[in-house]
Amino acid sequence: MQRKFNKIIAIGGIPNPIGGVTTFISRLAANNMVDEVIDLYPSESKFIPKSFHGNLIFVSGIINLYIFLLFNIKKHEGCLLHFNFSRERSIIPLLLIPKFHSKIGLMLHHGDLKVPKYSLFHRLALSRIDIIFCMNKSQDEFYKRLGVSDKKIYRSNSYISPTIDFNSIELKNEIDEFFVDNKTFICSGYPTGIYRHDWCINFVKQNPVYKLAIFLYGDNVDSTWLDEITSGFSNIKIFKNTDQNSFNYALKKCLAYLRPTKSDSFGIAAADAIEFKKPSIASNVCERHPGVIIFDGNNYESFEKTIVALLSGENVNRAGKGIYSAFKYPEHQ
Template sequence: MRKTLFFGRFPAKKEVGGVTTFTFDFAEKFKNQDVEFVDIYPAVGKKEPAGAKIHYITGFTFIRYIKFILFCSFNKNNLFFNFSTLKSLIVFFFIPKSSESKWSIIFHNGEQEELYRRSNIFTKFIIRHLLCRFDKLGCLSSKQVEFFGTITKSQLCRVTPFIESGTLKKTKLNIEESSGPVRFLISGFPREIYRIEEIVDLFKSLDDKKFLLNVCLYGYGNEVLRSRVCNLIDNTVNVKLHSHLNKPEFDKILESTDVYLRPNSVDSFGLVVAEAIFKGGIVIATNVCERYPGTHLYKTDDYFTLKNEIEYIIKNRSTSNNLLISSPVNDLITYEEFIEHGVQ
């Protein structure tokens, strides 16, 4: 039986993100199930599960891509790729596929449709052509299913990037003392879609200051926006900025958080949403995509509703029950099924 090769990116020093978290969690769960792992993004301080069989493709960027192409060319195993965006597809133009191999892929970023719509006719043709080389495409939302269904004949499977481990904890607001500040958290790249600047502004406008807002910025993006966020937070006692945290450092803050905020205007799932709920936090997120069950939902940029809910939580240490709560998705398949389908 052919083995599965998982292509992803393990978290490195001062690096937090959806693909890296998913890669680590997937490796932790499947390292003993004839799955091997390939990382083509060398970096200092890689965190990897003990016992996982990992292949690192190293060298300068061009050399790494040549090695990646040679590694995948006519490979008879089942190859499971994980990338952020459709831009990553271009490398597959140069990879000959074995007739005995099965290719699967997941795009973890929420902007796939927008990226495709902005592309020229030639780029769209290349994307459609390359997508059809994949036997299965893992979709993180019904929006992705609908979009990819219009441009590829690959088998579309609903999956979740959240791999559960441990036990779901009770909501912290219901079990902790009511004397301390309510602890909020927002995180993301310094990009407009994360709405971090707007959330900081919202909290600074609150009359009741019995809160602590942690703002975690990771990676790089709009450095002008980063500068504006830093200036907003500067000398604000109950708003704290954290930059370039590694996963354990971020998890420590998330573990102590009462309410995680996910105000994104674009999203594919929001892996940290599921992590926050599993750690016992309340999550308030936009309804731009399916959310992990139990997430409190509001419409994108509806800051009036969001502010009312935040004020209610600070005053009463509980939610108002005015927001819709996300329900479980019925058509999800497990990764055991996803991998099994690939090795038939």
């Protein structure tokens, strides 16, 4: 197969902080699926995959990105500029991205995209996009409502298998100590209601023989409400802004991964747990990785019953193979 583009440039960020966008781009780089990464959020705590053979460029913010792309417009002829953001509000800045003879790709990693009340600028920006990387049926409907033609939509989820560098696990001792008895569940995400960390907390409070490790994304996030409801419970531990290797190491040691999200796009960590041969329980709010145990995402009782069924060895409902395959870039003969 011959590559469709002279060069593929992923634009977004790499960990830290850890999250859906940064994890995805980090794995693109680790597998050398891209030639260059432009990180819009420079910091001193970046995790650069050792296996990456391409270029990593730090450009702070969207205005500086405009300037950088403008000065390199000739260099990017025949390239794919693959923009990765979370929400629909990030579409509008693409109105001003210089194209010339390059192609623009867009991937939004949030599962609950909403058509804005005043969508003219979103429609105009999307009309400039050459490839829309669509992660699930809900996103497909979102783009169709904004007038994107089916020819522009490339259907593939954001999943790329993980790797662990066992020489770079910053929290190994801390994880080993907390996960010592093989009775520890994991949940992860930002400290917001969408992730329903409180559901996971309630379960281990009611079943104190089990533990819960909560891995929170983001730098300097406000987790006051989580700190308050977990205070005094020795079977619950919060890990903040953990490096990718440490999180994956913990995932390999857990009893099961829990993802009772209210909305979602795919759930990379839920898929990783399966790849690490660990049970993974997730809400049925989107398409899930084959093998993930799914439950009715509308009520806590369904979540609790599914965990109990798993622990009791009863039959559970698992996701089958869907129509959205693991991520790869378009190619042609």
